[in-house]
Amino acid sequence: MTYKLIDLVRKLKAEKHAIILAHNYQPPVIQEIADLTGDSLELSRQAASTTAEVIVFCGVAFMAETAAVLNPDKTVILPRLEAGCPMADMITPENMLAIKREHPGVPIVTYVNSTAAVKAESTVCCTSANSIRVVESFQDADTIYMTPDQNLAKYTARHTRKKIHYWHGYCPIHHNLSAQQVRRRKEAYPDALFLAHPECRPEVLDLADMVQSTSGMLRYVNESSHRSFIIGTEEGILYPMRRQNPDKSFYPASDDLICPDMKKITLADVVQSLQTLQPRVTVSEEIRHKAIKAVERMLAV
Numbered sequence: 001m002t003y004k005l006i007d008l009v010r011k012l013k014a015e016k017h018a019i020i021l022a023h024n025y026q027p028p029v030i031q032e033i034a035d036l037t038g039d040s041l042e043l044s045r046q047a048a049s050t051t052a053e054v055i056v057f058c059g060v061a062f063m064a065e066t067a068a069v070l071n072p073d074k075t076v077i078l079p080r081l082e083a084g085c086p087m088a089d090m091i092t093p094e095n096m097l098a099i100k101r102e103h104p105g106v107p108i109v110t111y112v113n114s115t116a117a118v119k120a121e122s123t124v125c126c127t128s129a130n131s132i133r134v135v136e137s138f139q140d141a142d143t144i145y146m147t148p149d150q151n152l153a154k155y156t157a158r159h160t161r162k163k164i165h166y167w168h169g170y171c172p173i174h175h176n177l178s179a180q181q182v183r184r185r186k187e188a189y190p191d192a193l194f195l196a197h198p199e200c201r202p203e204v205l206d207l208a209d210m211v212q213s214t215s216g217m218l219r220y221v222n223e224s225s226h227r228s229f230i231i232g233t234e235e236g237i238l239y240p241m242r243r244q245n246p247d248k249s250f251y252p253a254s255d256d257l258i259c260p261d262m263k264k265i266t267l268a269d270v271v272q273s274l275q276t277l278q279p280r281v282t283v284s285e286e287i288r289h290k291a292i293k294a295v296e297r298m299l300a301v
């Protein structure tokens with residue numbers, strides 16, 4: 001059955017001039033059928049440069065929205081519209097206006113894990129892979145406001161001399177990982193390096209040998225001569241790590257690192273969305289026009 005669906009995806013993809021982009025957290029079969037897998041930054045860059053007419057985004061809503069912002073003339077599909085990101089929903093455009101009133105003139109750096117309407121009120125976007133570079137790009141500003149992730153903001157603040165104010169959002173999956181859980185895993189696997197995502201709490205990052213975006217972690221384990229790793233991010237990344245490094249061992253930092261939204265899209269959903277070119281993700285021209293400035297400014301950094 002699975003093979004039949006995979007063949008169907010390949011056939012439909014060619015017929016519809018479609019590209020399939022998948023985030024590193026997607027289920028294995030979705031990563032296998034994707035033309036490109038990556039972290040948010042890599043997927044944004046790919047969405048900005050593709051010549052395909054249809055982009056099937058296997059990820060969550062904010063990622064597909066970013067692709068729609070960058071590609072107004074293309075059909076952008078999110079096979080399951082209800083796949084969202086709880087952190088993205090922790091800040092609204094009204095909250096952004098209030099921040100601007102309280103911090104006039106302060107650049108607002110917004111994590112891509114946000115709605116297009118929130119990006120539209122931002123000075124620039126950032127991802128987990130470039131937050132320090134983006135903050136440092138404001139040569140004339142000594143204060144920056146970061147939204148919506150408090151943990152990414154605290155991590156970035158450790159690597160810049162600028163004063164960082166931040167919104168209080170968080171990723172429920174990464175924020176839930178405790179230092180105690182990590183210590184227990186380290187005791188169980190004393191030879192393993194611990195890699196953590198910047199969405200984790202500061203006390204968890206204190207225990208990390210390396211802090212990276214999802215693709216940064218993947219590159220690191222591929223290049224490392226080390227043989228075992230404890231992984232402090234969503235468990236989907238373990239699939240490419242294990243496949244690309246069959247001689248190395250990978251352990252999740254806890255058994256709870258599962259993002260339910262990232263697991264919603266099935267192979268059958270991808271087939272159906274290629275057949276119907278639905279459900280589409282669109283962004284109003286008014287919001288798109290403002291949001292694209294923040295996204296393009298990030299891509300230029």
Ligand code: 13P
Nearest residue numbers: 039040041127128213214
């Ligand atoms: P990356 O950009 O590091 O892949 O992270 C995206 C994300 O949603 C992390 O929870």
Ligand code: SF4
Nearest residue numbers: 085086087171173259
């Ligand atoms: Fe959002 Fe966290 Fe899921 Fe990433 S892992 S999509 S930040 S809820």
